[in-house]
Amino acid sequence: MDGRGDNSPKDAPTTESDDAVDARLGETVRLLRQRAGLSIQDVANKTGLSNGMISQLERARAMPSIRTLRLLSIALDVPISYFFETSDPADVQRYIVRKNNRRLLRLTASGVVKEALTPEGKGQLELYELTLNPGASSGTDFLQHIGEKAGYVLSGSLRLWLDNQAHVLEAGDSFRFPSIVPHMFDNPTQQTARVIWVTTLRQSDPPAG
Template sequence: MGRETNDRIRNRITKSALPPDGTANGAKGAGATKAADLWLGQQLRALRKGRDLSLTELAERTGLSIGNLSQIERGVSSPSVRSLKKLSEALQVPVGDLFQETDLPPAEEMNYIVRRKTRPMLHLSDTGLQKELLTPTTPGALQMLLVTLQPGGSSGPEFYTHRGEEAGLVLSGALELFIEDERFLLKEGDTFRFKSTQPHRFVNVSAKVTTVLWVTTPPGY
């Protein structure tokens, strides 16, 4: 089987793959969490198949185990942020292509406005992390996200890096931010900025949901 272009693969991963109960639009509860895991797994499997890669080959490219990849594709588990970045690099797609699609905005708003109901979402249930894209998906110099962390939720146990710079404002809860060898505890109203090339990770140390307005430049998704 020949390799497909990104456009052809994306055409196969449309909103028809979303669960019929509308859980992709931010519904709460275990059902929505499971649906998000299944949706992400379907995307990753379609991309892998479209590139003629076996699970063994993808495992070699990402350093993830075959068992872990199989669980992710079946929606049994979800990857950490670092693992997701490895998968996107191995599959040669931006991580933004793995956000769940929602209703398309009107044509006149696409370059400027993101309505609440049209925010693309990425839900990683195993790490208790959800990201909502707040800026248009058209090309730009920066990107703004609403990051929601369940109690104990995190970016994953591994530090990760990428190009650019990022900043944020803790809207609620408490965020423990690790940058290289430094640890910072940020509470509601606190802000941060650092170079994304510095190894970093983060975790919600609050007993409540933590939300963060997160800005990256250049866009990471």
């Protein structure tokens, strides 16, 4: 023993392994689909995704993009926050989210980490902090749906595509647009980017939690 002891933070949150993330996401998609009484074909028809892709997601053979999860959330009629890692129930507060108790969504294949900044429960909007590794993206196709989105770039660069036009945003820049506008985003640089991201829930979305 060198007498220094363990200097790691005692309140640091534990995170799932990549395999555990894939398995939990797949199980969540399967259970939500079954709860809605939908077949894989039904979900494929609603999302435009292939039967094979949905089956692979449910069996943890593929990792979804943000776009794919958004399509699934709309088809399954749940907020995207349903796919996040769960918090310790003992630490959940009604109105407050502590830094060390944020719910995470780690999309390793897309290079994106999404942290929920809004508490679990009823609300009209969701607030996230996105970390985009170099080359990270929301997916390869545009997405559009009912609602509104806004955000603020904390650091790095965000390339936001709106209706086929690219806008490169740097630290301090912000944005807002109707979600019906075809959109996607990526980080085209070699530096990590961090973005505060806001999205409104559709009126038919149930409360998260």
